Amino acid sequence: MFIGELSKQTKLSIDTLRYYEKIGLIANVTRDRGGRRVYDESLIAWIEFVKVLKATGMPLKHMVDYAQLRQQGPQTTQDRMSILQDHFQHIQTQLAHLQTCHDLVEAKINTYAQALADGSNIPIGSCNAFTATNEEKTNEHSS
DSSP: OOHHHHHHHHTOOHHHHHHHHHHTSSOOOEEOTTSOEEOOTTHHHHHHHHHHHHHTTOOHHHHHHHHHHHHHOGGGHHHHHHHHHHHHHHHHHHHHHHHHHHHHHHHHHHHHHHHHHHTOOOOTTOOHHHHHHHHHHHHHHHO
């Protein structure tokens, strides 16, 4: 398939695909007689994995390191696993932070719902949801 089709299937721009090739995230691209890039269907799964790494905050340098190790073959399995384990820890930290944010927003919604049900007003500077969420977290850690 040519770059335009790969772009459509992966929802990445042609410029991004060219850039990924330039930095080594996409390797071993062949060209036809006219000099056009020809991509194998199997590349789609790799690009989808790269998109996941990017979406979860893996630095581009680490993605390139991983891609280079991948090209070297099975003897780099331990190194690739180490990169992914480190990144997995990063994802776990992100998830914990997002859970805290989720809890704060949920508590604020509940505060508004209660105020509407009671007919009471919430002072503009009030952030009871944050205080309640932090108190709950503190109590969890002291138990």
